[in-house]
Amino acid sequence: MSKATKTPNKTHKQDTRLAHSGRDPSCHHGFVNTPIYRGSTVLYPSMACLEANAQDYSYGRLGTPTVEALQTTLAELEGGDATLLTPSGLSAVSAALLAFASAGDHILVSDSVYRPTRRFCDNVLKRLGVSTSYYDPLIGGDIAKLLTDKTRVVFTESPGSQTFEVQDIPAIAEAAHARDAVVIMDNTWATPLYFKPFAHGVDVSIQAATKYIVGHADAMLGAITTTKETTSAVARVHDELGLCPGPEDVFLALRGLRSLSVRLERHQKSGLELAEWLAARPEVARVLHPGLASDPGHALWKSDFAGASGLFSIVLKPYGRQALAGMLDDLQLFGMGYSWGGYESLIIPFDPSSYRSATIWQEDGPGLRLHVGLEDIDDLKADLDAGFGRLAAGA
Numbered sequence: 001m002s003k004a005t006k007t008p009n010k011t012h013k014q015d016t017r018l019a020h021s022g023r024d025p026s027c028h029h030g031f032v033n034t035p036i037y038r039g040s041t042v043l044y045p046s047m048a049c050l051e052a053n054a055q056d057y058s059y060g061r062l063g064t065p066t067v068e069a070l071q072t073t074l075a076e077l078e079g080g081d082a083t084l085l086t087p088s089g090l091s092a093v094s095a096a097l098l099a100f101a102s103a104g105d106h107i108l109v110s111d112s113v114y115r116p117t118r119r120f121c122d123n124v125l126k127r128l129g130v131s132t133s134y135y136d137p138l139i140g141g142d143i144a145k146l147l148t149d150k151t152r153v154v155f156t157e158s159p160g161s162q163t164f165e166v167q168d169i170p171a172i173a174e175a176a177h178a179r180d181a182v183v184i185m186d187n188t189w190a191t192p193l194y195f196k197p198f199a200h201g202v203d204v205s206i207q208a209a210t211k212y213i214v215g216h217a218d219a220m221l222g223a224i225t226t227t228k229e230t231t232s233a234v235a236r237v238h239d240e241l242g243l244c245p246g247p248e249d250v251f252l253a254l255r256g257l258r259s260l261s262v263r264l265e266r267h268q269k270s271g272l273e274l275a276e277w278l279a280a281r282p283e284v285a286r287v288l289h290p291g292l293a294s295d296p297g298h299a300l301w302k303s304d305f306a307g308a309s310g311l312f313s314i315v316l317k318p319y320g321r322q323a324l325a326g327m328l329d330d331l332q333l334f335g336m337g338y339s340w341g342g343y344e345s346l347i348i349p350f351d352p353s354s355y356r357s358a359t360i361w362q363e364d365g366p367g368l369r370l371h372v373g374l375e376d377i378d379d380l381k382a383d384l385d386a387g388f389g390r391l392a393a394g395a
């Protein structure tokens with residue numbers, strides 16, 4: 001790799017690399033940030049150069065210095081061989097699955113997976129002759145019993161979307177590798193800073209960079225990071241599907257990445273404080289946050305993860321829809337919206353009972369997923385406290 005990025009200094013610690021990796025001001029007249037390169041055509045100086053394809057960039061879709069800056073940095077942070085960017089987190093998921101699953105193959109997917117991932121498996125992959133079985137996210141090494149000669153992929157996501165089960169990734173990976181299956185992990189919740197997928201046996205790691213990496217709710221982007229063994233299969237599908245992200249979105253992700261560590265520290269601190277506060281509320285039946293000592297996934301989270309982000313769920317005591325709407329509709333700071341990871345707090349009701357198939361979601365009260373943003377924690381508590389007042393009044 002030559003181009004517009006410096007070779008990373010392996011002795012530097014993570015926060016130093018966050019500030020310095022993937023950029024080389026000397027390539028850009030001294031300007032600190034790699035600029036937004038826009039372009040389709042890349043000109044070749046000679047026929048010999050064109051025939052040998054002997055230059056760093058060849059075609060807009062296949063990469064620019066802006067794209068490469070982010071790819072290099074993410075690969076380094078996740079601890080993988082290479083990273084490829086896609087226009088969304090979901091396209092990173094679907095391209096990674098298409099890279100390994102072919103007609104006649106079987107794949108195993110965690111029951112707690114991001115719901116659109118599930119839809120891709122149930123619709124597109126099914127149509128292409130790939131069969132999907134969902135497994136209990138807490139299965140651990142017992143996944144060996146579900147692996148068949150046809151199983152090509154074990155798809156994991158930890159902690160799980162909405163319900164936050166922590167998966168035993170090393171045990172799952174060991175069983176999968178014994179049967180030559182590829183382990184893909186959606187690592188969006190922890191980001192590359194709080195979980196190192198390749199140190200835990202993962203072969204392909206997915207980031208919805210849309211979330212914490214962009215960090216400001218203003219761009220869509222996905223990333224697939226691979227090992228030496230899995231890079232070529234992913235690179236081929238990525239190329240053949242023509243998955244190239246928009247240059248502004250890549251720039252915004254690079255800019256967000258520089259402050260990821262300090263933002264996550266605050267998301268973690270406020271998230272844990274709010275989770276503990278919520279656990280003590282009479283309206284709350286259960287808090288689903290692996291960072292809490294009382295959480296069933298806490299021990300595994302503590303041994304495998306370096307931190308917790310600001311996304312977790314609660315289950316309320318049984319309240320009706322109208323009381324819940326009374327609570328949510330008038331919140332001042334917690335917005336109702338899906339795409340988390342920005343600087344702002346969010347809340348959204350959820351109910352996995354209608355689509356989970358390997359596990360049963362049996363809770364009497366409604367589920368709420370919270371994203372704790374960077375606001376002052378006292379203001380966030382006051383907003384929820386007033387909401388709980390409306391909830392109780394509407395019951």
Ligand SMILES: *Cc1c(COP(=O)(O)O)cnc(C)c1O
Binds near residue numbers: 089114186209339
């Ligand atoms: C949001 C999300 C995605 C999809 O990302 P988009 O950029 O919105 O397509 C994938 N996985 C997880 C866990 C997510 O939360």
